Amino acid sequence: MRMQTAPSTAAAITPAAAFRRPSRGYWHTVRRRLSRDPLTLGCAAVLLLLVGIAIAAPWLGLDDPFKMSMIRRLKPPGYQGHLLGTDELGRDMLARLIFGARLSLFTGFVPVVLATLIGGGLGIIAGFTGGRWNMVIMRLIDVFYAFPSVLLAVAISGALGAGLLNSIVSLTLVFIPPIARIAESVTTQVREQDFVEAARATGASGWRIVQGHVLANVTGPILVYASSLISVSIVIASGLSFLGLGVSPPNAEWGLMLNTLRQAIYVAPMTAILPGIMIFVTSMCFNLMSDGLRGAMDIKNG
Amino acid sequence: MFRYFLRRLAYTLPIALGVTLVCFALVHLAPGDPISAVLPENASASVVQEIKAAYGFDKPLPLQYLIWLGHITQGDLGTSIKTGRPVAAEIGPAIANSMLLAAASIFLAFVGGCALGAVAGYTRRHGVDRAVTAVAVTGVSLPHYWLGMVLIVFFSVELRWLPATGMGGPDLAHLILPAVTLAVIPMGIIARSVRASVSEIRRQEFVQTLYAKGLRGPQVLLHVAKNVAPTVMAVMGLQFAQMLGGSILVETVFSWPGTGFLLNTAIFTRDLPILQGTILVLAMLFVFTNLLVDVLQMLVDPRVKRA
Numbered sequence: 164m165r166m167q168t169a170p171s172t173a174a175a176i177t178p179a180a181a182f183r184r185p186s187r188g189y190w191h192t193v194r195r196r197l198s199r200d201p202l203t204l205g206c207a208a209v210l211l212l213l214v215g216i217a218i219a220a221p222w223l224g225l226d227d228p229f230k231m232s233m234i235r236r237l238k239p240p241g242y243q244g245h246l247l248g249t250d251e252l253g254r255d256m257l258a259r260l261i262f263g264a265r266l267s268l269f270t271g272f273v274p275v276v277l278a279t280l281i282g283g284g285l286g287i288i289a290g291f292t293g294g295r296w297n298m299v300i301m302r303l304i305d306v307f308y309a310f311p312s313v314l315l316a317v318a319i320s321g322a323l324g325a326g327l328l329n330s331i332v333s334l335t336l337v338f339i340p341p342i343a344r345i346a347e348s349v350t351t352q353v354r355e356q357d358f359v360e361a362a363r364a365t366g367a368s369g370w371r372i373v374q375g376h377v378l379a380n381v382t383g384p385i386l387v388y389a390s391s392l393i394s395v396s397i398v399i400a401s402g403l404s405f406l407g408l409g410v411s412p413p414n415a416e417w418g419l420m421l422n423t424l425r426q427a428i429y430v431a432p433m434t435a436i437l438p439g440i441m442i443f444v445t446s447m448c449f450n451l452m453s454d455g456l457r458g459a460m461d462i463k464n465g
Numbered sequence: 466m467f468r469y470f471l472r473r474l475a476y477t478l479p480i481a482l483g484v485t486l487v488c489f490a491l492v493h494l495a496p497g498d499p500i501s502a503v504l505p506e507n508a509s510a511s512v513v514q515e516i517k518a519a520y521g522f523d524k525p526l527p528l529q530y531l532i533w534l535g536h537i538t539q540g541d542l543g544t545s546i547k548t549g550r551p552v553a554a555e556i557g558p559a560i561a562n563s564m565l566l567a568a569a570s571i572f573l574a575f576v577g578g579c580a581l582g583a584v585a586g587y588t589r590r591h592g593v594d595r596a597v598t599a600v601a602v603t604g605v606s607l608p609h610y611w612l613g614m615v616l617i618v619f620f621s622v623e624l625r626w627l628p629a630t631g632m633g634g635p636d637l638a639h640l641i642l643p644a645v646t647l648a649v650i651p652m653g654i655i656a657r658s659v660r661a662s663v664s665e666i667r668r669q670e671f672v673q674t675l676y677a678k679g680l681r682g683p684q685v686l687l688h689v690a691k692n693v694a695p696t697v698m699a700v701m702g703l704q705f706a707q708m709l710g711g712s713i714l715v716e717t718v719f720s721w722p723g724t725g726f727l728l729n730t731a732i733f734t735r736d737l738p739i740l741q742g743t744i745l746v747l748a749m750l751f752v753f754t755n756l757l758v759d760v761l762q763m764l765v766d767p768r769v770k771r772a
Contacts, residue, residue: 306483309752310744311710318744321732322495398608402714405610406729421611425718432618439611446606454602 196459203455206448213445217264226255228262228415239431248434250420251427252413256434260441263415266327267442270409270416271397274331278338279389285339286346287381291354291373301347308340316399320408330409334400338392345388346381353380384462391453394446401442417442470760477756484752485537488745489530492737542742547734552742555727560746563716563723567708569644574651575701581652582659586667597656604653613646613718643719647712651704655697662696663689695766702758706751 197203216223231252240248240256247256289300307315319333353359353376362372401418403409410416412423420438428435517523524532536543542552585597620642666672666689675685713725720726724743731739 302479302483305480306487309480309484309755310487310748311707311751313707313713314710314744314747314751317713317728317732318491318740319494321728321740322491322737324495394606398606401608402610405714406717407733421614425614428614428617429622432622436611436615436618439608439614442608442611443606446608447603450602450606 193459197455200455200459203452203459206452206455209448210445210452213264214268216261217268220261220265223261225258225261228254228258229413230254240433247437248431250434251424256437259415259420260417260438263417263420263438264441264445266410266414266416267397267401267418268445270327270330270334270400270404271393271445274334274338274400275389275392275396277331277335278342278392279385281335282339282342283346283381283385286343286348286385287350287373287377289343290347290350291369291377293351293354297347300343304340304343304347307336308344312337312395313399313402316403317406317408320403325408325411327410330400330403333403334396337399338396341392342385342389346385349381349384350377353377383460387453387457387460387462390456391450394449394453397442397446397449469763473756473759477752481749481752484748485534485745486530488741488748489533491744492741493526495735495737537745542745543738545736545739547736547739552738555739556724556742556746559722559724559727559743560750562721563709563712563725566640566643566647566712566716566721566723567705569640570647570708571651571701571705573644573648574655574704575697577648578652578655579659579697581656583663585656585660586663594660597660601653601657601660604649604656607649609646609650610714610718612649613643613715616642616646617718643715643721646718647708647715651701651708654704655700658696658700659693662693666692695762698765699758699762702754702761706754706758709750709754710747 231254232249233252235242235249236251238249240246242248247260250256250259285300285304289297310318316330316333316337319336320330323329323332356376359372359376362376367375400409401416401421404416404418405422407419407422410419412419417438421435421442424431424435424438514523522529533543540553542556544550545552545555548555581597581600585594588594672685672689675688680688709724712721712723713728715721716723716725717729724747727739728743730736731743
């Protein structure tokens with residue numbers, strides 16, 4: 164028997180309360196709050212557009228992002244059909260920025276997804292079993308939490324060596340501890356609730372309770388927190404490429420572009436800072452969207 | 466009070482031990498042999514064996530860990546594979562430079578963050594509050610290494626006011642740009658938390674009582690400040706510690722000869738003892754700064770002790 168869960172209590176309409184407007188449930192409220200929040204919607208639109216353009220990049224009729232030209236290096240925006248100018252090897256900046264969105268969004272997004280699955284799982288297990296397992300898992304998490312995040316990312320990437328896969332691994336390891344902590348604290352709170360007690364009394368198994376109650380209550384806070392991490396992840400992932408620890412040239416990636424254009428900062432300062440604007444706008448949109456979601460979903464912890 | 470300190474210490478020590486384990490694992494996690502970087506391509510098996518024995522890499526891992534742990538407790542962090550100098554001697558000056566940078570930044574972040582946050586929390590006027598919140602959000606999502614580049618473009622390339630990179634002796638001019646760059650994120654975070662706690666404390670009844678008994682604005686502000694202090698201190702301590710480890714990107718942009726710079730060189734020359742030593746020292750600083758913040762917070766705010 165599936166028990167009713169706390170946030171989605173749809174009020175049953177009794178004859179006495181028939182003329183009162185029925186509550187339409189949690190998600191309805193969330194949607195309504197979001198629809199009245201132009202900032203969050205705007206950010207979501209910008210991000211959707213960015214993802215759409217990144218996916219559609221090969222079919223947009225852009226210049227080849229890898230085609231170099233020694234005579235057209237570091238040209239200013241608008242030069243011979245190069246809308247945003249060219250980089251230090253004469254490649255079209257617009258094409259590289261758009262193709263760069265693919266790798267930058269990918270390396271920012273994937274670690275958070277992986278960390279959410281792993282960290283969320285660990286946190287739920289720790290919170291739900293409690294006792295000794297909680298102790299073991301959470302102390303292990305604490306050790307990784309004892310490193311400043313950028314340092315841990317650089318340390319692991321540095322030890323493993325440069326590369327896309329290694330930077331994803333290192334960022335995943337960086338984000339597991341904070342997510343696991345949130346998952347653990349919310350799960351522990353849920354475990355104490357009366358409805359879990361009730362479910363246990365009706366004979367529901369542990370797995371059943373996790374499925375029906377814990378997940379329903381934990382998913383929201385974890386997802387909202389994870390969405391706020393995407394912003395951090397994009398900044399740190401680009402930072403790793405900026406240090407030369409991410410994808411290798413000649414790939415287009417915003418952090419790597421900043422790195423290679425750094426030498427040109429005196430010659431073509433405006434071109435050199437362009438990739439950073441992309442990182443900044445993307446990170447800011449994720450940040451604001453996550454704030455909006457947190458407000459709309461009325462989540463305090465996480 | 467002493468018992469609280471002991472309890473916090475008892476919690477910190479196992480974590481510190483775990484940190485050493487992670488740092489040890491880093492080197493053995495690295496692909497290839499830790500010593501492959503120093504060996505010539507055609508080294509014979511006996512030479513390899515000899516060098517392995519010299520560095521102690523021929524012993525079983527748990528034993529290697531214990532020996533290494535024994536050494537680091539005596540302040541011996543090993544020898545740099547590239548320069549042959551003790552790791553501690555290489556890290557020392559770098560840490561000092563990073564500390565100088567972090568101290569300057571946290572000062573800027575503290576002044577700016579408190580001012581912004583207090584104004585926002587105090588006025589509660591929509592416009593001002595919104596503006597401060599916007600600055601805070603911007604600060605948090607800014608890629609700070611990029612901000613460093615932008616500042617170089619404006620203040621060094623265009624205006625020619627300040628030097629772009631390097632340290633050039635202990636002068637202020639070289640410190641300004643990197644310190645400002647590094648201060649932006651913590652300033653946003655401090656402003657946010659000051660704003661939240663100021664507006665929360667101002668709603669409490671004792672503030673009304675203070676006004677009722679005839680105190681003027683500035684005097685009340687003093688009382689509010691006293692109540693905000695523990696929160697601000699905690700946030701500041703955390704940010705300072707994060708900065709020590711997180712300045713690697715900014716140090717690279719400005720060629721600041723600190724720990725970040727050292728780490729960067731160590732990574733690209735595969736100098737694993739330096740990499741390991743620097744990370745260990747920075748992580749330990751982080752752990753113990755957190756401990757210090759907790760203890761200080763308890764001294765300022767006795768309520769923490771009971772929690």
